[in-house]
Amino acid sequence: MSSNAASSSTSDPDGTDGAEGEASERVHPGPSAQHVAAPARQVVVHKRTFVQDRPVAYSVAGTGMPVVLLHGWALGDHTYREVIAEVAAQGCHVIAPAMPGFGGTHELPKQQFSMVGYARWVADLLDALDIDEPAVVVGHSFGGGVAIRFAHDHPERVRSLVLVNSVGGSSWRQGGVIRSLAERPLWDWGLHFPSDVWPLRQATRVLPVMLEDFVPNLIRNPRAIAKVANLARRADLRAELEQLRANGMPVTILWGSRDGIIPRESFEAMCIASGVEGRIVDGSHSWLLADPEQFGEVITNDVNVARLARDLEREAAAARSTAPTLTTRARRKAAQLPGARRVASLVKRSVGTADGGQAGPTDSEIVTPPGDAAAVELGDQR
Numbered sequence: 001m002s003s004n005a006a007s008s009s010t011s012d013p014d015g016t017d018g019a020e021g022e023a024s025e026r027v028h029p030g031p032s033a034q035h036v037a038a039p040a041r042q043v044v045v046h047k048r049t050f051v052q053d054r055p056v057a058y059s060v061a062g063t064g065m066p067v068v069l070l071h072g073w074a075l076g077d078h079t080y081r082e083v084i085a086e087v088a089a090q091g092c093h094v095i096a097p098a099m100p101g102f103g104g105t106h107e108l109p110k111q112q113f114s115m116v117g118y119a120r121w122v123a124d125l126l127d128a129l130d131i132d133e134p135a136v137v138v139g140h141s142f143g144g145g146v147a148i149r150f151a152h153d154h155p156e157r158v159r160s161l162v163l164v165n166s167v168g169g170s171s172w173r174q175g176g177v178i179r180s181l182a183e184r185p186l187w188d189w190g191l192h193f194p195s196d197v198w199p200l201r202q203a204t205r206v207l208p209v210m211l212e213d214f215v216p217n218l219i220r221n222p223r224a225i226a227k228v229a230n231l232a233r234r235a236d237l238r239a240e241l242e243q244l245r246a247n248g249m250p251v252t253i254l255w256g257s258r259d260g261i262i263p264r265e266s267f268e269a270m271c272i273a274s275g276v277e278g279r280i281v282d283g284s285h286s287w288l289l290a291d292p293e294q295f296g297e298v299i300t301n302d303v304n305v306a307r308l309a310r311d312l313e314r315e316a317a318a319a320r321s322t323a324p325t326l327t328t329r330a331r332r333k334a335a336q337l338p339g340a341r342r343v344a345s346l347v348k349r350s351v352g353t354a355d356g357g358q359a360g361p362t363d364s365e366i367v368t369p370p371g372d373a374a375a376v377e378l379g380d381q382r
Helices: 078-088 115-128 142-153 186-196 200-220 222-233 238-247 264-274 292-298 300-319 328-336 340-351 363-367
Strands: 008-010 025-027 045-051 054-061 065-070 092-097 135-140 158-164 172-174 177-179 251-256 279-281
Touching: 045 115, 054 078, 054 115, 065 078, 065 115, 065 142, 065 300, 078 092, 078 200, 078 292, 092 115, 115 142, 135 142, 135 300, 142 158, 142 222, 142 238, 158 300, 200 222, 238 251, 238 264, 251 264, 279 292, 292 300
Parallel strands: 025 279, 065 092, 065 135, 135 158, 158 251, 251 279
Antiparallel strands: 008 045, 045 054, 054 092, 172 177
């Protein structure tokens, strides 16, 4: 693997219930004024390096827990600049690469062009950037499909998974029949594209940032755009999601209520496969680009849960050498946080295998305050 190279520059309508056995939650984030203080604005820096001996462009911002952001089809890291800054402001070190074929990153060789190949490329990118701890992986659209495959193939590198209007459910309704998304005609995809940028108020926010990457990508490598579009629409990753569920991987699935690109049936199929309660956000396919602040609010709890799990892992590693359990303060802090059962799952997955497979503290030792064993139900992560 080549060494890191170097240079940088600053740069809803109502719907039916969700998945079978799981009710989809409709999210309406409150105004940012609810926050006590606005987080400091993070500078997003554009850099270049080499992965698999080929040039790569990527953006970084912030310090703290690593978060990998994988972009959608035909876009790149520039498009997500505001999203990167919002997530970084929550105390995260965000890495947002331009994936192969886009944004100046060299495309994958023919024999590696697959979801497996993209997932391996992400792993090699993290190696090149010396990211040696599990990351929260966020994937939008095509990037969600890559994120699923990456979490499946490299689970030790993923703390949790956040899928935003992601490919992978491979379900589409034609009349009264559910079909594979691969059968959806290309003209039908194009017919629904305008709904992703309108109304006008949204178009004025989404189009400029999308075109910043889309137009150069179209000029530079139109073949890659067509190839990846075909790969994305044929992606059926339900089996991978079922395996992630069996492995206890924490997964959050978000979907915009006006998304005409990824059908609701595909979103629901992903919820069923992963066994999670999907969350419906008022917005289109690229709602996070139209309102990065809203996206930051929606994933705040996911970030907080992952960060707390990370802190507990570190405290647990230190505590094992001096005491059998964590401090009372840490356990009470964990129990009070929304999503405490997800913290238990996250800590159990990583602490239990730390130090060459040595068993760590049990779930109850980690999150249940003394004298209040009923405060958090820990037997099941969900």
